[in-house]
Amino acid sequence: MNAIQKIKGFADLFPPESDKFTFLEKTAREVFSRYGFGELRLPILEKTELFSRGIGEETDVVQKEMYTFKDRKDRSLTMRPEATAGAVRALVDSGLAGKGGVSKYFTFGPMFRYERPQKGRMRQFHQINAEVFGVASPQADAELILMLSSFLTAAGLTALNFELNSLGCHDCRPGYKAALSAYYASLDKAALCADCLRRSETNPLRVLDCKVPECKAATANAPLITDHLCADCRVHFEAVLDVLTRTGLTYSLNPRLVRGLDYYVRTTFEVTSGAIGSQSSVAGGGRYDGLVPLLGGPQVPSVGFACGMERLSLLLPEPAPARCDFFLACLDQSALNDALLFAQALRDKGLSGEVALEAKSVKSQMRQAGKLGAATSFILGAEEAASGTIGVKDMASGSQTSVDRAKYLSSL
RNA sequence: GCGAACGUAGCUCAGUUGGCAGAGCACGCGGUUGUGGCCCGCGUGGCCGUGGGUUCAAGUCCCAUCGUUCGCCCCA
Numbered sequence: 001m002n003a004i005q006k007i008k009g010f011a012d013l014f015p016p017e018s019d020k021f022t023f024l025e026k027t028a029r030e031v032f033s034r035y036g037f038g039e040l041r042l043p044i045l046e047k048t049e050l051f052s053r054g055i056g057e058e059t060d061v062v063q064k065e066m067y068t069f070k071d072r073k074d075r076s077l078t079m080r081p082e083a084t085a086g087a088v089r090a091l092v093d094s095g096l097a098g099k100g101g102v103s104k105y106f107t108f109g110p111m112f113r114y115e116r117p118q119k120g121r122m123r124q125f126h127q128i129n130a131e132v133f134g135v136a137s138p139q140a141d142a143e144l145i146l147m148l149s150s151f152l153t154a155a156g157l158t159a160l161n162f163e164l165n166s167l168g169c170h171d172c173r174p175g176y177k178a179a180l181s182a183y184y185a186s187l188d189k190a191a192l193c194a195d196c197l198r199r200s201e202t203n204p205l206r207v208l209d210c211k212v213p214e215c216k217a218a219t220a221n222a223p224l225i226t227d228h229l230c231a232d233c234r235v236h237f238e239a240v241l242d243v244l245t246r247t248g249l250t251y252s253l254n255p256r257l258v259r260g261l262d263y264y265v266r267t268t269f270e271v272t273s274g275a276i277g278s279q280s281s282v283a284g285g286g287r288y289d290g291l292v293p294l295l296g297g298p299q300v301p302s303v304g305f306a307c308g309m310e311r312l313s314l315l316l317p318e319p320a321p322a323r324c325d326f327f328l329a330c331l332d333q334s335a336l337n338d339a340l341l342f343a344q345a346l347r348d349k350g351l352s353g354e355v356a357l358e359a360k361s362v363k364s365q366m367r368q369a370g371k372l373g374a375a376t377s378f379i380l381g382a383e384e385a386a387s388g389t390i391g392v393k394d395m396a397s398g399s400q401t402s403v404d405r406a407k408y409l410s411s412l
Numbered sequence: 413g414c415g416a417a418c419g420u421a422g423c424u425c426a427g428u429u430g431g432c433a434g435a436g437c438a439c440g441c442g443g444u445u446g447u448g449g450c451c452c453g454c455g456u457g458g459c460c461g462u463g464g465g466u467u468c469a470a471g472u473c474c475c476a477u478c479g480u481u482c483g484c485c486c487c488a
Contacts, residue, residue, distance in 0.1 A: 005478090005479075008479075008480090059486095060485080060486050060487080061486080061487080064413075064486090065486075065487090082487095082488085111488080113486090113487080113488095115485085115486070115487085116413080116414090116483095116484090116485085116486095117480090117481085118481075118482060118483070118484095119481080119482065119483095120487095120488085121486090121487075121488085125487095125488065126488090127488060128488095129488095195484095195485080211484095259487085261487090270488095271488095277482080277483090278482085278483065278484085279486090279487075279488080281487065281488060282488070283488070284487080284488065305488095306487095306488055307488065308487085308488030309488085310488080311488060312488090327448095329446095329447080329448095331446055331447090332446095360440085360441095361440085361441065361442085361446095362446050362447050362448095363441085363442080363446095363447070363448080364439090364440070364441080364448095365447080365448085366447045366448035366449090367447095367448055367449080368448085369447090369448060370448035370449050371448080371449090374448095377447080377448080379446075379447070381446060382446095383446085391446090391447085393447075393448090395448070395449090398447090398448085400447080
């Protein structure tokens, strides 16, 4: 029989890789709960329309990256490519959106995008998301960014860059886009790369984020969004920055920070690392005040972020091996059951360890005990089985004694 | 969707101008009665990614295909 392989861009996570994911989730839970966030568990499959409407029909994600298929009743369904649209749908669906007040949720889970895999980019990847619904204030943005920062710090990730920008709102962004288009029109046609020539029509903001040196040079003097913000947007952005500055968070302003999803307004931010290859963004987010109404709900201002677990995981050190209190070596086939029962009793007392499940040579069993880093080895052979005793060897010193099994257990 | 590199033992990788499939690690057994780490000996383990082609002969050369990796793009 031929073996069946996993599909491209999908990964099986074994320890210690899976331990890193568990650690990230545990850390996120602890930190987020200090900020009053509750866990939201969302479906992975949604109606396709949720994403095409929520993320934006013209975005790359919707145009060419979604896992979309028909179900048995011919409905178009999509494996979620991101979490925010689903979270908003859940909010509206459940009636919470109409209730007023503030809702704060985090959610973990897999996302799916049909892209060419590379370092830090999988077709199934995992995010930690947090969303705040119902507050328009800049303090909500600032608190969320601080929470993200606290989480990353708690996870031991410190060499990260925080970049912030404001994309303006539906009042001031059109004026800025017009100024930008006028600027591109004034440039020599050869000044931009082929991609950017196209983008200057389709997505003028994206040109600012191009990494091609000629484009960087050509846009060096381009008008900046931060010079075109309306008064409200400017005040909002400055309030966010004021809080972050006063907490001592190191950040940089990046007026060229453009995010690929249509729904962002005002504050946007990104956290990057220089240590994980070309997919350097480990977290990103921003304010999306228009999304809830776009998905059929009332006007509910919102702000959120997403963290890429695979990318964070690349920055995490190898976790320490699990503590091993004991290894129970069994030297005689006939004593295997007694060995297992003794190990069970030790584990019931809260100890961690392993027991021989087959009677291999003493040497190999002791080697295994050493390899596991067991603090203590127990040795159970025919002699001990008959007399109700067991050998107890301290692995660090090598000294060994014989004890009565029942008495030993009751002394723990 | 585009580009480049790479697929040989469980893992990391050698393999010459085409000529009997290799090492290290890991695993198993042993180095005098039932005791780990260091050291030593022996052993298990391979459709050389897959399918064609060239050749007396292919891991090696050619074509195709699948997969992996790193970029582009995009984003977390």
